[in-house]
Amino acid sequence: MxxxxxxxxxxxxxxxxxxxxxxxxxxxxxxxxxxxxxxxxxxxxxxxxxxxxxxxxxxxxxxxxxxxxxxxxxxxPDAPDEPTPPRQVGHFAGMVLDPADVDVTALPFRLPGPAMEAxxxxxxxxxxxxxxxxxxxxxxxxxxxxxxxxxxxxxxxxxxxxxxxxxxxxxxxxxxxxxxxxxxxxxxxVGTEPQFTGYTMLATVADPEKLRPGINSTPAGMYLRMPVQGHMAVMEFDGGAFDRSQSPSREHLQAVLRRVSGTDVTLSEVHLASSYTDRAxxxxxxxxxxxxxxxxxxxxxxxxxxxxxxxxxxxxxxxxxxxxxxxxxxxxxxxxxxxxxxxxxxxxxxxxxxxxQVAAMKPDQHGQAVRALIRDLIGTRDGTTYVFEKMSGTSVRHDLGGEHPLIGRNAPDFRLEDGTRVGDLTREGRGVALDFTTDRRLHDAAKGWDKRIRYAAGPARDDLGLGAVLVRPDGVVAWAGDSTFDREAFERAAGHWFGSPAI
Missing domain, CATH: 3.50.50.60 (FAD/NAD(P)-binding domain)
Structure with missing residues (x-):
C-alpha cells in the first residue's frame, strides 16, 4: 500500500x-x-x-x-540589485496593460531575486x-x-x-x-453557469488578412489571433449553448468566427479544436x-x-x-x-x-459601461499596479493570525551576507528559520525542530527591519520578529506549524 x-x-x-x-x-x-x-x-x-x-x-x-x-x-533576466518593472503584465478582459506603468516600489515586501518574472x-x-x-x-x-x-x-x-x-x-x-x-x-x-462558449483551434485560414492580430473585442464577443499561424481563440456570448460533448465542426467554428469577427473569413481546414466555457x-x-x-x-x-x-x-x-x-x-x-x-x-x-472579466466583456450596454470604467482605471499607474499585483500572485496572503503584515505572505527572497538566498535554503522542502541578528537564542530554540526546520544566520542585504523570520516549507512566512527575539512567540509558531519539538 x-x-x-x-x-x-x-x-x-x-x-x-x-x-x-x-x-x-x-x-x-x-x-x-x-x-x-x-x-x-x-x-x-x-x-x-x-x-x-x-x-x-x-x-x-x-x-x-x-x-x-x-x-x-x-x-x-538575471537577479537585479533593485526591483525592476516586469517585462510583461498581460491583459484584463482583453485590455492589455503597459508594464512601464507598474510601480514596483508599491508592491509589499518584494525583494529582487532570480525569480521576478512570469x-x-x-x-x-x-x-x-x-x-x-x-x-x-x-x-x-x-x-x-x-x-x-x-x-x-x-x-x-x-x-x-x-x-x-x-x-x-x-x-x-x-x-x-x-x-x-x-x-x-x-x-x-457550486458556482455560476456560463455566459459564453469559447473555442481554441489550430486551423488553416484561407484569408488570414481579414482577421486582426492580437486580442480583439467586438459587438459579438472576442477573438484572439495568435502569433503562430492558424492558432486562434474565439468567444461568443451564447450562454454556453454549444453541446460540449461533441467536437466542434469546421462549419460551426467558421460560423462562430464570422459572427464574432464580423468578417466573411474562411476556414479551409481545422486540424485541432476544443471548446470551453466560463462556468465558474x-x-x-x-x-x-x-x-x-x-x-x-x-x-x-x-x-x-x-x-x-x-x-x-x-x-x-x-x-x-x-x-x-x-x-x-x-x-x-x-x-x-x-x-x-x-x-x-x-x-x-x-x-x-x-x-x-466576463462582465466587462459582455457585448451589451451594461458590459461596455463596465469596460469603459475599467479601461480608465487600468490606464492609471495605481490601476495597472493593482492588476499586476493580483495577476502575478504577489498579493496572496493567507490569514495565519499574528500582527506582522508579512505573516501569511510568500517570503521575500532575503539574501544573506554570504550570498545565500531563501530560495537556496528551501530546496529540501523543510521550513527555514532566518536569524539576521545571529542571536544564539533563536539557534537554540530552532534545534528542537532541526529535522523539520533549517536554521540560517547572518546579516541580510535588506532585512526589511526584521530580526528573524520563520518560513514554512511552502515559502509562506509563519512568524516574523523584530531585533528583540521573542522565544516564546517563535516556539508557539513553530509548534503550531511543525508539531512538538524532538526530544
Whole structure:
C-alpha cells in the first residue's frame, strides 16, 4: 500500500508528487492518458503562462534553470540589485496593460531575486520536467489507467480501475475540471453557469488578412489571433449553448468566427479544436475524509487571465508538505485542515476575478459601461499596479493570525551576507528559520525542530527591519520578529506549524 495515490499526471498532480517524494513518501500517480506527449500539450495549443509567484515556486525547489531550459527561454533576466518593472503584465478582459506603468516600489515586501518574472511555457515542457523530477524522487507513474470507483475505509482509500485496485492512506484528485475523483467522492460543486462558449483551434485560414492580430473585442464577443499561424481563440456570448460533448465542426467554428469577427473569413481546414466555457464552480471543501482535491478538480473557471495553472501549482505547494507531515505522523493537530482554509479563499478569488472579466466583456450596454470604467482605471499607474499585483500572485496572503503584515505572505527572497538566498535554503522542502541578528537564542530554540526546520544566520542585504523570520516549507512566512527575539512567540509558531519539538 502506498502512502498517497494521486489521480492525474498534469502539472498539479506531478508537482504534488514531487513534493511528497521530496519528503520520502511512497507515491503512485495514475493517469488515464496512455502517453505523456500530445499535440494539445505542446506548442502552440499547450502554451501557458506561469506567474511570477509560480516561477518562484519552481525556483524554491531548485527547478528554475530546468524550467527555463525546457520552456526555451534564453533571455530570462538575471537577479537585479533593485526591483525592476516586469517585462510583461498581460491583459484584463482583453485590455492589455503597459508594464512601464507598474510601480514596483508599491508592491509589499518584494525583494529582487532570480525569480521576478512570469514565464511563457507549455504543458509538455512542464510535465516532462516534473515527470523526470518525480522519477528521481522515487515516484511511480502509471499511464493508461482510468479510475472508475473510489472507496474509503477508516485507515485507507482505494482507487479502482477495471480489475485493479490501488490502495493508499490518502488519495488526491488532480484530474482536471471534469474530475472523476470529485464526482465519485461526493464533493459538493457550486458556482455560476456560463455566459459564453469559447473555442481554441489550430486551423488553416484561407484569408488570414481579414482577421486582426492580437486580442480583439467586438459587438459579438472576442477573438484572439495568435502569433503562430492558424492558432486562434474565439468567444461568443451564447450562454454556453454549444453541446460540449461533441467536437466542434469546421462549419460551426467558421460560423462562430464570422459572427464574432464580423468578417466573411474562411476556414479551409481545422486540424485541432476544443471548446470551453466560463462556468465558474468550486467545491465547498477540498477534503472528504481521506480524499483531497487540488487544481481544476477543486475549482473551474474560464481561462481569462491565465490563472488556472497558477492556482493549481499553489494548491500543490500548500498541500504537499502538510500531507507529508501527516503521513510521517509528526503533523500538529488540524494541520491538514488548513489546506482548505488557506486555499479555498484563493480559489474563490480566482473565480471572481474571471467573472469580473466576463462582465466587462459582455457585448451589451451594461458590459461596455463596465469596460469603459475599467479601461480608465487600468490606464492609471495605481490601476495597472493593482492588476499586476493580483495577476502575478504577489498579493496572496493567507490569514495565519499574528500582527506582522508579512505573516501569511510568500517570503521575500532575503539574501544573506554570504550570498545565500531563501530560495537556496528551501530546496529540501523543510521550513527555514532566518536569524539576521545571529542571536544564539533563536539557534537554540530552532534545534528542537532541526529535522523539520533549517536554521540560517547572518546579516541580510535588506532585512526589511526584521530580526528573524520563520518560513514554512511552502515559502509562506509563519512568524516574523523584530531585533528583540521573542522565544516564546517563535516556539508557539513553530509548534503550531511543525508539531512538538524532538526530544
Amino acid at each position: 502506498h502512502d498517497v495515490v494521486i489521480v492525474g499526471a498534469g502539472p498539479v498532480g506531478l508537482f504534488l508528487a514531487c513534493e511528497l517524494g521530496l519528503a520520502d513518501c511512497s507515491v503512485l500517480v495514475l493517469e488515464q492518458e496512455p502517453e505523456l506527449h500530445s499535440p494539445w500539450r505542446a506548442v502552440p495549443l499547450g502554451l501557458r503562462g506561469l506567474s511570477a509567484a509560480s516561477v518562484e515556486t519552481f525556483y524554491r525547489r531548485g527547478l528554475l534553470r530546468q524550467l527555463l531550459a525546457a520552456s526555451g527561454v534564453d533571455d530570462y 514565464v511563457m511555457t507549455n504543458l509538455d515542457a512542464v510535465e516532462t520536467l516534473l515527470s523526470e523530477r518525480a522519477a528521481e524522487l522515487g515516484v511511480e507513474i502509471r499511464r493508461g489507467v482510468r479510475v472508475s470507483a473510489v472507496t474509503q475505509g477508516e485507515e485507507n482509500v482505494v482507487a479502482h480501475a477495471g480489475e485493479h485496485e490501488y490502495a493508499a492512506r490518502w488519495l488526491v484528485g488532480c484530474d482536471g475540471g471534469r474530475s472523476t475523483v470529485r464526482k465519485l467522492s461526493g464533493f459538493e460543486f 464552480m468550486q467545491t465547498t471543501t477540498y477534503r472528504q475524509g481521506r480524499v483531497l482535491l487540488a487544481g481544476d478538480a477543486a475549482h473551474i473557471h474560464s481561462p481569462l487571465g491565465g490563472q488556472g495553472l497558477n492556482v493549481g501549482i499553489g494548491d500543490a505547494m500548500n498541500l504537499g508538505w502538510k500531507l507529508a507531515a501527516t503521513v510521517r505522523g509528526d503533523a500538529p493537530a488540524g494541520l491538514l485542515d488548513t489546506y482548505t482554509r488557506e486555499r479555498h479563499p484563493v480559489g474563490a478569488w480566482v473565480l471572481d476575478w474571471t467573472r469580473a
